[in-house]
Amino acid sequence: MKRVSSALTLGAVAYDAKVVTIWDGFVQWFASRGLAFDYVLYTNYERQVEGLFLGEHDVSWNSPLAWLQAERLARKLGRTARAIAMRDSDQDLRSAILVRADGPVKSLADLTGRRVAFGASDSPQATILPKLHLAENGVDPDRDITAQLFDVLVGKHGDHIGGERDAVKALLAGSVDAACVLDANVLGFSRDGTVPSGALRTLALTEPYDHCNFTVLDDTRAVDVSRFAELLLSQDYGDPVVRPLMDLEGLKAWRVGRTALYAPLERAIDRFGTIEHWLSEHA
Amino acid sequence: MTAHAALDLRDLGLDRGGHILVLRALRELGPGRPLAVTGGHPDLGLQLSVMAREGGHSVTENTGTSPGERKTFTVVAGPALDARARGAARAGSAVHSRDHRGVSDRADERWGVAARGAMVEAGAPRWDFSLDRAEVVWTDDAKKLYAQAAAAQWDPETAIPWDAPITHPPAVEEAVVQVMTYLVENENAALLVPARFLGRIHPHYREVVQLMAIQIADEARHVEVFTRRALLRSSEMALSTAGGQRSLQTLFEETDFVLATMLLSVLGEGSFVDLLRFLHEHGPDEVTRTIADLTARDESRHVAAGMAHVRWAIEQQPQDRGRIRSAIEQRHQALQHTSGLNAEVYDALVLLAAGSFEPEDIARGFDAVQALQRRMLEGRTRRLARLGFSESEAESLAGLHTRNFM
Ligand SMILES: [Fe+2]
Numbered sequence: 257m258k259r260v261s262s263a264l265t266l267g268a269v270a271y272d273a274k275v276v277t278i279w280d281g282f283v284q285w286f287a288s289r290g291l292a293f294d295y296v297l298y299t300n301y302e303r304q305v306e307g308l309f310l311g312e313h314d315v316s317w318n319s320p321l322a323w324l325q326a327e328r329l330a331r332k333l334g335r336t337a338r339a340i341a342m343r344d345s346d347q348d349l350r351s352a353i354l355v356r357a358d359g360p361v362k363s364l365a366d367l368t369g370r371r372v373a374f375g376a377s378d379s380p381q382a383t384i385l386p387k388l389h390l391a392e393n394g395v396d397p398d399r400d401i402t403a404q405l406f407d408v409l410v411g412k413h414g415d416h417i418g419g420e421r422d423a424v425k426a427l428l429a430g431s432v433d434a435a436c437v438l439d440a441n442v443l444g445f446s447r448d449g450t451v452p453s454g455a456l457r458t459l460a461l462t463e464p465y466d467h468c469n470f471t472v473l474d475d476t477r478a479v480d481v482s483r484f485a486e487l488l489l490s491q492d493y494g495d496p497v498v499r500p501l502m503d504l505e506g507l508k509a510w511r512v513g514r515t516a517l518y519a520p521l522e523r524a525i526d527r528f529g530t531i532e533h534w535l536s537e538h539a
Numbered sequence: 540m541t542a543h544a545a546l547d548l549r550d551l552g553l554d555r556g557g558h559i560l561v562l563r564a565l566r567e568l569g570p571g572r573p574l575a576v577t578g579g580h581p582d583l584g585l586q587l588s589v590m591a592r593e594g595g596h597s598v599t600e601n602t603g604t605s606p607g608e609r610k611t612f613t614v615v616a617g618p619a620l621d622a623r624a625r626g627a628a629r630a631g632s633a634v635h636s637r638d639h640r641g642v643s644d645r646a647d648e649r650w651g652v653a654a655r656g657a658m659v660e661a662g663a664p665r666w667d668f669s670l671d672r673a674e675v676v677w678t679d680d681a682k683k684l685y686a687q688a689a690a691a692q693w694d695p696e697t698a699i700p701w702d703a704p705i706t707h708p709p710a711v712e713e714a715v716v717q718v719m720t721y722l723v724e725n726e727n728a729a730l731l732v733p734a735r736f737l738g739r740i741h742p743h744y745r746e747v748v749q750l751m752a753i754q755i756a757d758e759a760r761h762v763e764v765f766t767r768r769a770l771l772r773s774s775e776m777a778l779s780t781a782g783g784q785r786s787l788q789t790l791f792e793e794t795d796f797v798l799a800t801m802l803l804s805v806l807g808e809g810s811f812v813d814l815l816r817f818l819h820e821h822g823p824d825e826v827t828r829t830i831a832d833l834t835a836r837d838e839s840r841h842v843a844a845g846m847a848h849v850r851w852a853i854e855q856q857p858q859d860r861g862r863i864r865s866a867i868e869q870r871h872q873a874l875q876h877t878s879g880l881n882a883e884v885y886d887a888l889v890l891l892a893a894g895s896f897e898p899e900d901i902a903r904g905f906d907a908v909q910a911l912q913r914r915m916l917e918g919r920t921r922r923l924a925r926l927g928f929s930e931s932e933a934e935s936l937a938g939l940h941t942r943n944f945m
């Protein structure tokens with residue numbers, strides 16, 4: 257059976273209950289602008305990428321790893337994936353490798369033989385990209401260090417912040433010697449009291465990378481999709497009606513999608529073979 | 540501010556409050572104008588870029604501008620900086636003046652629970668306070684009456700001589716327990732009726748909300764002291780009658796604020812003051828007399844508040860007098876076929892005033908209760924007249940009031 261609903265349908269991963277509030281709000285807002293819009297939720301990004309190719313939905317709200325999964329699968333199948341829009345807050349992120357301020361680790365080389373805490377195994381920001389940074393700077397994450405993964409909700413690609421918080425707590429408690437987190441969480445964890453000020457130090461920062469985007473395949477429903485992107489880009493944080501939605505989704509403005517800053521993650525998955533098995537199963 | 544606005548954070552990071560200084564400087568400049576931020580915190584660059592990303596601002600690192608470990612960045616605020624202030628509006632005015640009583644005629648649903656006079660962001664949720672017009676809920680006396688009530692609060696633990704001797708015969712004590720049982724159910728109603736309105740009144744009219752809240756606290760205390768008095772010697776409460784409860788239920792079910800205030804406070808609590816003064820005078824023991832005295836003082840304030848509310852409402856809408864008339868008549872109709880004050884309470888009041896079963900004492904007690912009923916009727920008539928009802932109308936409406944007193 258083929259999907260009958262005519263609404264442009266978004267796929268999103270339910271990493272938190274607020275996801276429902278957010279997309280319900282968008283359904284209403286798009287309707288008020290004359291665009292029939294709906295959404296379906298997945299429990300993990302792998303199901304969502306499959307769903308996009310199966311035509312279960314038209315636009316995926318993809319993590320950076322899910323974007324690369326979609327893009328590579330599309331290439332294999334002779335199709336094209338496009339990143340049509342993204343949040344301003346998803347551009348130019350970096351990850352930090354944190355150590356205790358009074359600890360013995362002064363350089364990346366000092367990490368050799370020590371325990372390093374990462375987030376979920378499929379988290380670009382807390383695991384994959386920090387591992388790439390170590391590897392490209394002479395520290396082999398598989399052999400030179402003992403990696404400790406704080407796997408909260410695998411399949412959510414690190415969207416859930418819990419793994420990073422646990423990693424930082426382990427660092428503070430001394431059970432690991434370094435912890436890898438998104439730059440925003442370095443500040444966030446001090447604001448919410450997880451990290452006492454001055455207790456940790458940033459040992460290294462990854463190069464900048466981009467995070468989530470809205471992904472479409474080929475020229476799926478071109479008119480609706482371009483209307484969707486156009487409406488998103490028109491959202492003004494000064495508009496009190498749409499501001500609560502933007503606050504929930506965590507952005508001040510939508511940007512046109514760009515893909516150049518997925519390059520670090522591409523290098524990482526090539527180096528570590530992160531999605532090879534997944535890709536071979538889906539060809 | 541010049542075009543070269545600059546901020547030196549010294550060694551302060553954004554993880555220890557530095558964001559307050561950056562935001563303050565950005566707000567002074569406004570969106571689109573560059574701010575040079577210099578500091579020595581090793582993570583300053585990371586922190587500024589996170590702050591910029593989350594706030595919709597831009598940040599770039601300046602090269603070769605600062606010596607040593609210190610770095611300088613240029614931060615430019617984006618339009619989101621002051622987005623929240625756009626379209627914000629004041630929730631009325633916090634100031635009183637000669638020609639302005641300090642409250643608005645109508646409280647906006649978007650003001651919600653904001654302080655009166657606060658700046659409310661556009662997009663704040665709408666609140667459904669159905670009593671949102673001054674002409675219905677306001678009275679200029681609310682502030683004064685609240686202050687009086689706040690100053691007159693008493694502590695049941697210390698204000699009442701709980702250990703004072705009780706020497707009257709057990710039958711008189713039974714009468715006391717019956718009267719206390721009756722008082723508690725009336726106090727429960729007197730607590731719940733304003734409590735139900737309280738949640739419907741727009742907090743913009745805060746003096747009214749405060750006055751009602753403290754009145755409800757008074758009633759809570761009354762429930763406590765009457766209960767404690769009943770159980771000083773007895774291990775059970777006495778009878779609650781169907782007729783008494785039916786009468787109180789008609790009060791509870793009145794959904795109109797002005798009418799409920801009229802029925803409960805002006806007529807009901809007004810009569811209650813007379814009853815409590817009777818108990819103060821005739822109570823057989825010091826505990827009962829003290830309780831009656833203290834609660835009567837509270838109730839007098841409740842009557843004053845009710846009078847102030849209804850007088851105000853009638854001034855704003857003279858047609859309210861007609862609505863009040865029909866509400867009194869309707870309640871009379873509804874209660875016509877109930878027994879009114881229950882015989883147990885009536886006889887208990889007689890016995891309580893008599894203090895013994897001597898026929899002469901009983902006769903004296905009976906006369907006292909009759910005099911009480913006359914005083915109640917006169918009081919209701921007087922208050923109705925003060926609200927502008929004609930003498931004959933006041934008299935006939937006062938006579939229609941429930942025989943249950945409240
Ligand atoms: Fe009372």
Ligand SMILES: [Fe+2]
Binds near residue numbers: 729808838
């Ligand atoms: Fe009262």
